[in-house]
Amino acid sequence: MSWIPDTIDPQDVVVVRGDDTLVSSNPDAWWKQFYLPAVAGGLAVTLRNMIVNLFNRKGMPTIEYPEERRDYGHRFRGRHYLKKRPSGEPRCVACMMCATACPADCIYIVGAEHPDPEIEKYPVRFDIDGLRCIMCGYCVDACPEDAIAMTKEYEWASYDREDFIWDKEYLLNWRDEKEVDDGYQPFEGDIDKYRMSRGNL
C-alpha cells in the first residue's frame, strides 16, 4: 500500500504513481539551491556505472559486431534463395505467383516450356532486385512449389548497384559459397487449417 510519512510539509511535492506515493521534499528548499549535493550524487552515479562496467565488461550490452553477432529469430527475413530439385534445376515452375504477390514489384520472371512433360514450365530468368525488395516474405508465402525461401543473410553491402540484382544462377547457388542459416521458410503443414485455428481466414 501507499507509503505516506506522518508529517507532510505543505511545501513538499507529492507524486502519486500507481500504488506508490512518493513524497519528495520541497524542491525550493534553501539547501537544495546550492546544487552541490545533487551534483555529488550525480557524480556518484556515473562513477558507479563506470566501475561496474570496468570490472564487468561481459555484462555490457555492446555486441562487438564482426566477431559477435546478434542471434536473430528463425523467421528472420534475409536474402532469398531458390530451392533446387534433386537434379539441380530450380523447383520454380514460373507460375508468377510470387511476382504477383510482391508489393515492391521487384521480381522479374521469364518462363519457358520444360522438356520434361512432368514439369510444366521453368524460369529462363528469375531476377530479384535487392534494392527494391522490402523483405516482406510474401513471395515465400505465395509460392505453391516451396521453391523460394529466405535466409538469415543480411550482409550484402556492395559498391555497385548492379550487384543487388540477383539473377537465377546467383539465387540458386549463392548458398554454396556462404554458410548461412535458413530464415523465413514456407509454412509446413495445412495452411488453411492453421489459419482457421488463428481465426483469420
Added chain:
Amino acid sequence: MDWTGAAISILKAFVVFFMVLNLVPVLVWAERRGSAFIQHRLGPNRVNIFGITLFGLVQPLADVVKFMFKEEYVPAHANRAFYLLAPVMLLVPATMTFAVIPLADTLVLGGRTIHMQVANLNIGILYVFALGSLSVYGIVMAGWASNNKFAFLGGIRSSAQMISYELALGLSVVGILMIYGAVQLGEIVNGQGELLFGVIPKWGVVTQPLAFVLFTIAVFAEANRLPFDLPEAENELVVGYHTEYSAMKFALFFMAEYMAMVTGAMLIVTLFFGGWQIPWVSSEALRAAVGPIPAALLQLGSFSAKMVFFLWFFIWVRWTLPRFRYDQLMDFGWKIVLPLALANVFVTALVLYFGQGLLS
C-alpha cells in the same frame, strides 16, 4: 654567457611542452573510453598496429594521422587572414601557461639552483590569468572570421562567458594569495607544505574550501568544459566557434581545449592541493632520505598524480552534468559565484586581521 643554464632552461621548456602535448591524446583517449564506460559502451577499441590496440590508445594516433592528411579547406566566405590566425591565437597562450607551474621543489645540483618550472616569474599567478584571458581572442576571432551564424553565436557566448567567470576566477584566488602572502606559485606551494594544528597539511583546500569550489567552477567555465561548454554546444550550434574548421586547424582548437583543461587541473593542484608537496613528508626530509634527484622525481610524481585526478574529474563531470542555459550561466556567474568570491575575500581578510595566530 651561462651556456649550461641556457641548456637547462631549454631542456625544461621542451620537457614540459612535450609532457603537456602528449597528455592531449591520452586525455582524448580517457575522455572517449571513460565516457563509454560511464554510458555502458565500450568506446574505441578497433584501431590496432599489428593487433596491438593498447586498450584503444592507438586510436588517437590514427586520429592524428587523419587530421594531418585531411583537406585544408578555407571557406570562400571566411575572412582568410583572421580565419587562419585564430587557431594559433588560441593555441599559443594555451601552451605558454605551463611555464610558471612548479613541478617539484627547487633542485640544488653542484652549486646550481634549478627551479623545477620553466620560468620562475615573480608575477606568477597573474601571468597565468593574463594568458588565460588571451585565449578568448582566439575563440572570438574564429567565430567572427568564419562568417557563419553558428560560429558567430559560439564566439559571442564564449566572450560573455569568459568575462563573467574571469572575475570570479581572479577573486577566488585572492584569499589564497592573502593566506600564503605570495603571488609566485613556488612560494604558494612552499607555504602549503606546513601543517595546520600539527596534523592537517596546510593545503589551500583546507584553508580556503569555498575558494576551491568557486575556483573549480570558474576553471570549468574558462576551459569551456561541460557544464559550461556553451561556446560549443553541439546540439544547438553544431560545434560553435570551430564549425568551419577542418583538418589540422580543427585539431589545434581541440588541442587548445584539452591544454586549457590541463592548465586548469595544474592550477587547482598548485593552488589548492599543495602542488608537488607530498603530505606529511617535508622536502628536506625527502631529500635527506633518498637524495635530491629521486626526491624531485617523487615530488613530480605527487604533482602528476594529483593532476591526473583532476583531469579525470574534468572528464567525469562532463559526462555527468547537463549544459547550463545561457541566461542561467550568466545568472550563476554574476549573482552567485562573484558575490561568494567577494564574501570569501572579505571573510578571509577579517580572519587574517583579527585572528593572526589562528591559522599559523
